Amino acid sequence: xxxxxxxxxxxxxxxxxxxxxxxxxxxxxxxxxxxxxxxxxxxxxxxxxxxxxxxxxxxxxxxxxxxxxxxxxxxxxxxxxxxxxxxxxxxxxxxxxxxxxxxxxxxxxxxxxxxxxxxxxxxxxxxxxxxxxxx
Amino acid sequence: xxxxxxxxxxxxxxxxxxxxxxxxxxxxxxxxxxxxxxxxxxxxxxxxxxxxxxxxxxxxxxxxxxxxxxxxxxxxxxxxxxxxxxxxxxxxxxxxxxxxxxxxxxxxxxxxxxxxxxxxxxxxxxxxxxxxxxxxxxxxxxxxxxxxxxxxxxxxxxxxxxxxxxxxxxxxxxxxxxxxxxxxxxxxxxxxxxxxxxxxxxxxxxxxxxxxxxxxxxxxxxxxxxxxxxxxxxxxxxxxxxxxxxxxxxxxxxxxxxxxxxxxxxxxxxxxxxxxxxxxxxxxxxxxxxxxxxxxxxxxxxxxxxxxxxxxxxxxxxxxxxxxxxxxxxxxxxxxxx
Numbered sequence: 001x002x003x004x005x006x007x008x009x010x011x012x013x014x015x016x017x018x019x020x021x022x023x024x025x026x027x028x029x030x031x032x033x034x035x036x037x038x039x040x041x042x043x044x045x046x047x048x049x050x051x052x053x054x055x056x057x058x059x060x061x062x063x064x065x066x067x068x069x070x071x072x073x074x075x076x077x078x079x080x081x082x083x084x085x086x087x088x089x090x091x092x093x094x095x096x097x098x099x100x101x102x103x104x105x106x107x108x109x110x111x112x113x114x115x116x117x118x119x120x121x122x123x124x125x126x127x128x129x130x131x132x133x134x135x
Numbered sequence: 136x137x138x139x140x141x142x143x144x145x146x147x148x149x150x151x152x153x154x155x156x157x158x159x160x161x162x163x164x165x166x167x168x169x170x171x172x173x174x175x176x177x178x179x180x181x182x183x184x185x186x187x188x189x190x191x192x193x194x195x196x197x198x199x200x201x202x203x204x205x206x207x208x209x210x211x212x213x214x215x216x217x218x219x220x221x222x223x224x225x226x227x228x229x230x231x232x233x234x235x236x237x238x239x240x241x242x243x244x245x246x247x248x249x250x251x252x253x254x255x256x257x258x259x260x261x262x263x264x265x266x267x268x269x270x271x272x273x274x275x276x277x278x279x280x281x282x283x284x285x286x287x288x289x290x291x292x293x294x295x296x297x298x299x300x301x302x303x304x305x306x307x308x309x310x311x312x313x314x315x316x317x318x319x320x321x322x323x324x325x326x327x328x329x330x331x332x333x334x335x336x337x338x339x340x341x342x343x344x345x346x347x348x349x350x351x352x353x354x355x356x357x358x359x360x361x362x363x364x365x366x367x368x369x370x371x372x373x374x375x376x377x378x379x380x381x382x383x384x385x386x387x388x389x390x391x392x393x394x395x396x397x398x399x400x401x402x403x404x405x406x407x408x409x410x411x412x413x414x415x416x417x418x419x420x421x422x423x424x425x426x427x428x429x430x431x432x433x434x435x436x437x438x439x440x441x442x443x444x445x446x447x448x449x450x451x452x453x454x455x456x457x458x459x460x461x462x463x464x465x466x467x468x469x470x471x472x473x
Contacts, residue, residue, distance in 0.1 A: 001176050002239065002240075002263070002265065004172075023242055024242065026240065027235060027238060027240035027241060027242045028235070028237075028238050028240060029238060029240060030238045030239045030240045031240045032234075032240060032241045032243060032261075032263045033240065033241065033242045033243065034243045034244075034246070034261050035242055035243065035244040035247065036246065036247060036252075037244075037247040040252075043253070044252045044253060047164060047252050047253070048246070048252055050164045050165035050168050051164050051165075051167070051168045051258055051259055051260055052168060052260060052261060053165070053168035053169050053171065053172040080164065080165055081163060081164075081165035081166070082165050082168070
C-alpha cells in the first residue's frame with residue numbers, strides 16, 4: 001500500500017523551502033505527499049488530514065511556536081476524527097524541546113540539522129512497520 | 136479460513152463500511168476520506184464500499200477539468216467551487232496528479248489553489264494516478280460514485296491531459312472542460328489532439344497573455360471542423376482564473392451543456408453507456424485473469440513461443456487460452472508442439 005503523508009506549515013512563518021525539500025525527498029522515496037502551502041491553521045490542517053486520510057501529518061515549524069502548534073494540531077485531529085494520523089515535527093526545533101514535543105503528541109521530531117534520509121527512514125517506520133491504526 | 140469465518144469477516148467489513156458511509160452522508164469528512172482510501176487501495180474492502188455506495192448515488196453532476204500541466208486547472212476549479220457554493224451546492228473535488236514513474240511517489244499540491252478548507256460542504260481529495268495511463272487513477276470512477284453517494288451535488292474531477300492519449304476523463308464525467316493557454320496548439324498538435332473532439336467546453340485561460348485571441352480562434356475553427364457529438368456546439372471561452380475573470384461564464388457554459396444533455400434523454404443514455412463500458416472493462420479484466428489462472432503461466436509462456444515460431448496461429452492460440460475445456464486446451468498445446 002502506498003503511504004500518504006501530509007506536509008503542512010502551521011503558524012505565521014512563510015518560509016517553505018525546508019518543507020518543500022522534505023516533500024520532494026519523500027516523493028523520491030515513493031511516498032504520496034499532499035502539500036498544503038503556508039500559514040495553515042491547526043483546524044485547517046486537521047480538515048485536510050481527514051479528507052486526504054493521511055497516515056502521517058508532517059509539521060514544518062520555524063516560528064518557535066512548535067510546542068503550542070503541535071498541541072493544537074493534535075487536538076484538532078481528534079476533533080476532525082483524523083487522529084489515526086501520526087504527527088511528526090521538523091523545522092527549527094532545538095534539541096531541548098524534543099521531549100516536550102513527543103509529550104505534546106508528536107510520534108517523531110526532526111530537530112534542526114536532521115539529515116533528509118533520516119527523516120525518510122523515520123517516515124517509513126511510521127507508515128510501514130507500525131501501520132496506521134484501524135485499517 | 137473456514138467458510139463461516141470468511142462470511143463473518145465479510146459481514147463485519149460490510150457493517151464497518153455501512154457505518155462509515157452513514158457518517159460520510161452526515162458530512163463527516165474523515166469518514167469520506169477513509170472510504171476513498173479503502174477504494175484506492177483496492178483490497179477486499181473496496182468491493183464492499185462500491186457495493187454499498189452504488190445504490191445511493193445518481194444525484195451528482197460530474198465535471199471533468201483537464202488540460203496540460205500549468206494551464207490553471209486548479210485555480211479555475213477553485214473559482215468554480217466558490218461559484219457553486221454561492222448557489223448552495225455541496226461540492227467535491229477529485230484532483231488527480233501523475234505518480235513519479237521512477238519512485239512511484241507523488242507530490243499532490245493542487246489543493247493549495249483551492250481555498251475552501253474551512254467549508255464543511257466542500258470535500259477535496261488529491262489522488263495519485265499510480266501508473267494509470269490517461270491521467271486517471273484506476274479508482275477514479277468508483278471514487279466519483281462514492282462522493283455521489285456521500286451526497287455531494289457537484290463533483291469536479293481534475294486531471295492532467297496532455298492532449299493526445301489522455302481521454303479517460305471524458306469517459307467518466309458528464310461534462311468535460313478543456314483548459315489551455317495562449318500559445319497552445321499553434322501547430323500540428325491541435326489537429327492531433329483527440330481531446331478536441333470530446334471536450335464539451337473549451338477554456339483559454341491566462342487570456343491576458345499575448346496570443347489569447349489566436350488560441351481562441353484556433354479552437355473555434357477546430358470545433359467547426361469536428362463539431363461535438365449529437366449537435367452540441369462546444370463554446371470557446373477566455374478566462375483569467377487567477378483574477379476570477381470569466382469563471383462565471385465557464386459555469387454558465389457547463390450549465391448550458393447540462394441542460395442540453397438533460398433534454399431529449401442524452402444524459403441518461405450517456406450514463407447508461409458509461410456504466411456498461413465499465414462493466415465490460417471489468418469483465419474483460421476478470422476473464423483475462425481467469426484465463427491466465429486456468430491455463431497457467433508456464434503454458435502461456437510456451438504458447439507465446441509457439442506463436443512466435445509460427446507453430447500455431449494467433450487465433451487458434453487465443454482459442455486455447457480461452458477455452459472452458461481445460462483438457463482441450465492442453466491437447467491443443469500438445470498438438471502445436473509437434
